[in-house]
Amino acid sequence: MVKPIKAVAAVALAGLALAACGGGSSGAAGDGGGKKVVISTDLPLQGASKDASDSTNNAIKLYLEQIGNKAGDYTVELKTYDNSTAAKGAWDDATCAKNAQEHVANTAEVAVMGTFNSGCAKIEVPVLNQDPTGPMLMVSHANTNPGLTKTWDPGEPQKYYPSGTRNYARVVTTDDYQGAAAAIYAQSKLGVKSVYILNDNQTYGQGVGKSFETKAAALGIKVIANEPWDAKQANYTALFNKINAAKPDMVYLAGIYDNNGGQLVKDKVAVLGDNAGAVKLMGPDGFTGYPELNKLPQAQGMYLTFAGLTTDQLKAGGGAAAKLLADYKAKYGVDPASNYALYGVAAVQVILAAIEKSDGSRKSVTEQVLAGTGVSIPADKAAIGKEIKIDPATGDTTAIDISVEVIKDNKETFVAAQTVS
Known part of the structure; x- marks a missing residue:
């Protein structure tokens, strides 16, 4: 390399x-x-x-x-x-x-x-x-x-x-905080008791999926699976039919929207129903900042996390x-x-x-x-x-900010700041 x-x-x-x-x-x-x-x-x-x-x-x-x-x-x-x-x-x-x-x-x-x-x-x-x-x-x-x-x-x-x-x-x-914060929010605010994790099989997706899985299990959320999705598939109907049989409360998409995320979101809703219904949908910051996603009817009600402060928060902060x-x-x-x-x-x-x-x-x-x-x-x-x-010993920021958003009315809307414990 x-x-x-x-x-x-x-x-x-x-x-x-x-x-x-x-x-x-x-x-x-x-x-x-x-x-x-x-x-x-x-x-x-x-x-x-x-x-x-x-x-x-x-x-x-x-x-x-x-x-x-x-x-x-x-x-x-x-x-x-x-x-x-x-x-x-x-x-x-x-x-x-x-x-x-x-x-x-x-x-x-x-x-x-x-x-x-x-x-x-x-x-x-x-x-x-x-x-x-x-x-x-x-x-x-x-x-x-x-x-x-x-x-x-x-x-x-x-x-x-x-x-x-x-x-x-x-x-x-980092994602060890982001994934954990997402799991905490899913349990404490959305009442999630079981989750099916899909990752995009890339460095980022595997990492944030691993972090979400670890924290979810520690909180007592049943992790049904953590498996990759194939970005080259024409559709994911069969995948979501399999997930439907497992009856999760949430599907967590650990990855980036670029990897056929739009089709994934469409097929989740087609098979598992609206995101405000029985099966919630959540993704990490790899799904934030995509106007194309925000305009999808099937994306409405999808929860997102962002590893920082959102534009809404920055505007309000002056x-x-x-x-x-x-x-x-x-x-x-x-x-x-x-x-x-x-x-x-x-x-x-x-x-x-x-x-x-x-x-x-x-x-x-x-x-x-x-x-x-x-x-x-x-x-x-x-x-x-x-x-x-910046911590000169590691290169990491000393600030740990995780924001939760929801896609509503074709845009990302700030919901809450989630702490990690």
């Missing part, structure tokens, strides 16, 4: 990487003095995640414009990468691997904001970690799989940091977050399509704070976040309305 790193370094040394800086789309950098640096986003810009990714990029561009594209004495340019393919309509392993090498090869680039999908991050982080001029920093706004930063599956998280030095951080909490959302709507005419948009800005704020304190090198930028006391963004400036603080 990471063998091509030496070839990348050779390309960089050959000077070809500087030409790459002109590719893709970017926000205009200011003309002020000091060194110019490039930061990037690495998101799926095609398929079902396009709306969420576009709104994240737009929010970041707006924020950079508002601060004059500056981080201390450094002028900052934004470069956007697409880690999806049209054929797949979602993030793609080979494209993530290619992007990782391009990040390293672009010698002007000092840090990456992303990725959206945890599986893509697990491909990219080890490549950035072996950058001979780094390691190169990645700060994610949306990765929730625990194994990127803490003990989870075998070999994690050490296998993502072959250099022995960490280079990855995130501004959202301050810097509410102002940025108001400015976003004034500029683009709509609210962000995803709750993750402002978390993208939050991740960029961490990167910019690191750049401001650094000597401009990749190694130094990474050290500002993942060594010493790390960086923090005060609540009155933070894009998420509360202090952003």
Whole structure:
């Protein structure tokens, strides 16, 4: 997975990487003095995640414009990468691997904001970690799989940091909390006594499904099964007929909407009935931020969790977050399509704070976040309305926020903040 790193370094040394800086789309950098640096986003810009990714990029561009594209004495340019393919309509392993090498090869680039999908991050982080001029920093706004930063599956998280030095951080909490919070809410508020879990057989889905299953069992909820769904199936009628025979109170979809989630939701309702009926439907943040899903008649009444504070909460909280959302709507005419948009800005704020304190090198930028006391963004400036603080020992945020939403009237509506105990 990471063998091509030496070839990348050779390309960089050959000077070809500087030409790459002109590719893709970017926000205009200011003309002020000091060194110019490039930061990037690495998101799926095609398929079902396009709306969420576009709104994240737009929010970041707006924020950079508002601060004059500056981080201390450094002028900052934004470069956007697409880690999806049209054929797949979602993030793609080979494209993530290619992007990782391009990040390293672009010698002007000092840090990456992303990725959206945890599986893509697990491909990219080890490549950035072996950058001979780094390691190169990645700060994610949306990765929730625990194994990127803490003990989870075998070999994690050490296998993502072959250099022995960490280079990855995130501004959202992890699925060991999200899955547990979803199970607590299902039991305490929805009265669920039995559940059938379907996972999309990917890194993220397996992780959040495992967390939900563990907590549900501990709470006394009967876990009938935790099995994968096949994203390539034309329909899931037979699957839901099998589930119907088991008589669960809830179906929990552990995965991402991109993996044929719309068909899954349609067939759940066709076989098991309306989501407000006897069999509830719930999913994690992999089903949030999809206007296409929200408009489905069969999705109405579906519960969702989000590993952070929702746009509704940020608006109500006022301050810097509410102002940025108001400015976003004034500029683009709509609210962000995803709750993750402002978390993208939050991740960029961490990167910019690191750049401001650094000597401009990749190694130094990474050290500002993942060594010493790390960086923090005060609540009155933070894009998420509360202090952003990264634990330099792990790269995890110190904030554990889980929100519960329901799809109602074709949109995601905040229901409750769920604590984890």
